[in-house]
Each structure stands twice: as C-alpha cells, then as structure tokens.
Amino acid sequence: MTSEQGTIRLPRELDDVPGWFPVLDQLLFHWFLDRQEAAGERGDLLEVGVYMGKSAIFLGRHLQEGESYTVCDLFESDAPDDANAAEATKSYRSTLTRRAFEANYLAFHDELPRVLQGPSSIVPDEVKPRSCRFVHIDASHLYEHVQGDITAARDILLPGGVVVLDDFRSEHTPGVSIAAWEAVLNRGLNPVCLTTQKLYGTWGDPEPLQEALLEMVAGRDDCHLSKQRAAGHRVIRLKSKGMKAPDFPKSRHWVEPEPTPAGSAGPTVTALRPQARPRPPLSGARRLAVDLLPPVVTRAIRKARAGRRPGR
Structure with missing residues (x-):
C-alpha cells in the first residue's frame, strides 16, 4: 500500500504497529475493560491522541455491541497554536497520517472507529457528557492542553469510569505531570494505580477497583507491587518483571509460517547481498x-x- 509519503507497511501483528504501549499497560487495559464488561457496565470508549494506532487497535477489541468508539488526533491538520505546532513537528514523523492510522486499524478490525481530525479541544463538542466508561489521553504534553483534556474526560466519563493519562512522569513532559497531579490534589481525580508511563484514575470510588486489582496482582509472579499513601490517597505502583503481552489476534495480513520438517534445525535466513555492477570491458x-x-x-x-x- 502506498501513499504520497511513501509505502505503508501493513502490520501482521500488534507489535508491528509503531508506538509506545508497554506490556504491563496492555495487561491493565485488558483487565480494566474486561472487569467492566463482566460487571455488565456499558459505555463508549475514547482515545485522544492515537499516533499510528497501537493502543487504539487494542481498545477497539473491547467495543461491545451498541457502544461507540471515538478517536481524536491532529494527523495532518494544523495545530491550534505555535507551541503545539512545534511539539508536533519535533515529535512525529511525516508518516503520521490519517491514512496510515486507518490502514493499521483496518488490518485488525472490520470497521474504523469514529475519527475526529483536529485538536483535542474539539472533543467536548463531539462526545456526549457522561457517555464513556474508558478514556485514554495521550495527545499533547503541554500543560494547557492536558488540563483541557482532563476536564473533558471528567465530564465525558460515566460515574466510576476510568481515565488513563500517558506520560504523567517522564522528564520531558512536565506539563503532563503538573496537570495530572493538580487534578488529583484539586479536581477530585482519584489515582487507582501507576505504571512507568501511565496514571490510571477515576472520579468515582477507587477502593473497589484497587482491591480487585491487588487480588489480581497477588496471583502473578511477573509484576512487582508497591503501595504508598500520598495526600490522603492510596497509591498502587506496578512494574513488569518479565511480563509477556496478553494474547491478541493476528491481523488479516498474517501468514502462518510453514511447518519445520521433523529433525530439521529450523529455517535459516540468508542475507541478500546487493547485486554487483558489471565491470566495463x-x-x-x-x-x-x-x-x-x-x-x-x-x-x-x-x-x-x-x-x-x-x-x-
């Protein structure tokens, strides 16, 4: 598949999709969403900032009948201000196009989610209040934008819904850190757990989620757990210890490798050398x-x- 920016390499499995979605966060997305579904909770899904679609593809697997799934990203659109434009130019390559995202997503799903192309500030006008059970925010790292995204998530989430804030503690994203902890200290956001990259929170009661999460982690030997208290909040910190990614269906472009004959040492890979140019006579x-x-x-x-x- 080709585009004006060049060839789009179609993914065969989730790991082929470029992006930052650690194994532990894949496990937690699956756990939070599965728990909601097992409890009969219904509500829409929202991801703000999709990059090439890795976590969006994962989220799309949990869309239930009758629910809506919305994603929002600038893609090729102009940023709303100079600071955001500079951030986008620095962080993303020219391959970040809506067409590339859609090609990746459709490699795993039959239909696209609802795609909003533009700044995240358009989300409150496009997604109904109190309609979502799960919101993932991974867009701008600038404080003013993240603060607006958190406000939108608070208004859009159903009671007890879960919000996930990406890059809440990276050294290059202080705006996210300030906005996230400000929401915890002053705006009613209750942290459920932390991973290396993401803060999971709710504006509902975090205790039932935390107790169930502690029970789940207690049965695993591939996840380090620590508990702390800060500003009146119980904070659960999780870290992977050689964790394997949860099973995820292959894409429609997956080709099953040919079986290795019995007794064979397995297939060998031969590096192809560039063809030599003929010598002039x-x-x-x-x-x-x-x-x-x-x-x-x-x-x-x-x-x-x-x-x-x-x-x-």
Whole structure:
C-alpha cells in the first residue's frame, strides 16, 4: 500500500504497529475493560491522541455491541497554536497520517472507529457528557492542553469510569505531570494505580477497583507491587518483571509460517547481498598490458580499477 509519503507497511501483528504501549499497560487495559464488561457496565470508549494506532487497535477489541468508539488526533491538520505546532513537528514523523492510522486499524478490525481530525479541544463538542466508561489521553504534553483534556474526560466519563493519562512522569513532559497531579490534589481525580508511563484514575470510588486489582496482582509472579499513601490517597505502583503481552489476534495480513520438517534445525535466513555492477570491458591496450605485466602489477591495476567503479 502506498501513499504520497511513501509505502505503508501493513502490520501482521500488534507489535508491528509503531508506538509506545508497554506490556504491563496492555495487561491493565485488558483487565480494566474486561472487569467492566463482566460487571455488565456499558459505555463508549475514547482515545485522544492515537499516533499510528497501537493502543487504539487494542481498545477497539473491547467495543461491545451498541457502544461507540471515538478517536481524536491532529494527523495532518494544523495545530491550534505555535507551541503545539512545534511539539508536533519535533515529535512525529511525516508518516503520521490519517491514512496510515486507518490502514493499521483496518488490518485488525472490520470497521474504523469514529475519527475526529483536529485538536483535542474539539472533543467536548463531539462526545456526549457522561457517555464513556474508558478514556485514554495521550495527545499533547503541554500543560494547557492536558488540563483541557482532563476536564473533558471528567465530564465525558460515566460515574466510576476510568481515565488513563500517558506520560504523567517522564522528564520531558512536565506539563503532563503538573496537570495530572493538580487534578488529583484539586479536581477530585482519584489515582487507582501507576505504571512507568501511565496514571490510571477515576472520579468515582477507587477502593473497589484497587482491591480487585491487588487480588489480581497477588496471583502473578511477573509484576512487582508497591503501595504508598500520598495526600490522603492510596497509591498502587506496578512494574513488569518479565511480563509477556496478553494474547491478541493476528491481523488479516498474517501468514502462518510453514511447518519445520521433523529433525530439521529450523529455517535459516540468508542475507541478500546487493547485486554487483558489471565491470566495463578493458580496452585493447589495457588488456595487453594486463597480459604482459608481472602479476603483482596486474593486481595493483585491478585494485585501482575496482576503486573507480560506478557507485563508489
């Protein structure tokens, strides 16, 4: 598949999709969403900032019948201000296009989510209040934008719904950190748990979620757990210990590898060498010189000719 920006490489499995979605966060997305569904909770899904679609594809697997799924990203659109434009130019390559996102998503799903192309400030006018059970925010890292995204999430989430804030603690995203902890201290957001990259929270009661989460983690040996209290909040911190990604269906472009014959050492991979350029023919005088000169001189002539081959 090609575009004006070049070839779009279609993914065969989720790991082929570019993006930052650690294994532990895949497990937690699956756990929070599965728990909602098992409890009969219904509500829409929202992701703000999709990049190439890795977490969006994962979220789309949990869309239930009758629910709506909305994603929002600038893609090729103009940023709303100079600071956001500079951030987008620095952080994303020219391959971040709506067409690339949609191609990746449709490799795993039959239908696209509802796509909003533009700044995240358009979300409150496009997504109904109290309509979502799960919101993932991974858009701008600028404080003013993140603060607005958190406000939108608070108004859009159903009671007890879950919001996930990406990059809440990275050294290059202080705006996210300030906006996230400001929401915890002053705006009623209750942290449920923290991972290396994401803060999971709710404006509802966090205790039932935390107790169920602690029970789940207690049965695993691949997840480090610590508990702290800060500003009246119980904070659960999780870290992967060699965790494997949860199973996820292959894309429609997956090709099952051919079985290895019994007793075989397995398939070998041979590196392909670039095809050598043909050497230009020698002139009559040079051919005669090569035939008559001593071998050491002949080798020197051939070496010099090789150094002048086209393409060097």
